[in-house]
Amino acid sequence: MYLIVAMIGVLLVNAITRNILNIPIHWAIEMAQFILAAYYICGGAYSLQLGDHVRMDLLYDRFSEKGKARMDAFTSFFLVFYLVCLLIGSISSTAYAIKYDQRNFSMWNPSMIPIKIIMVAGIVLMLLQAVSMFFKDLAKARGEPPQ
Template structure:
């Protein structure tokens, strides 16, 4: 594969790893928020109304940010009824087909998320709750993570094409 493609693959893979590690630590933040909520609500009888929504936003950030790393590592859910019986070349061909389907889905999702972010910015969208947080940060994170998933999908396509050509990209 040409050097620019190798550079692209290594850069996107490193970025997916970095964002994935940050996402991994968000679980600890979410547990801390929920623990704070439990203690303040049940022990000292001072409920903090922002805790549950903050935990929900943290969980949403966790699964958005973990998508590219999950794709890179191949840890996503796959129906292995026939896939395991295929040769390595057959697996790469099937992966190219599913990557095309994934790319279509991600592009449609990206268009919708950009539209949702524009709406949130135009209307200064907030959640209707006692805490009333802005929706703009989580929607911006969603758009960025979907772009990273698209970039990682392209990286995976390059890896499958290279494997079909007898090369290795990592």
């Protein structure tokens, strides 16, 4: 949540310096984009933990608790597969950024290494949470008490 406050602060500084002081700062918009990217990448695992992700309730609401747990365990398999693919790609992208000191092509020219490391960390956290959810749903589907 604090990253949103930081992003608002950066955008506010940008608006004040550009519109009132007539001194444009070239790094503000990109910094706000990096902060927002870190926010939603790191927020994915937390959102999974809270169960705040969107579901298609067309059929899901009609299932029993065990049926919902079975469906969640089934779809968790696909989520884990997707996150593993993302992790492989993000590790490759981060290794490339580190090896070649990748920079964003802009006037500010920031290094892409920090945001790519944050991307890998966020995907790892989300993958761990998805695996945890899979085992919890599997236990629920078997009728075992939650732990």
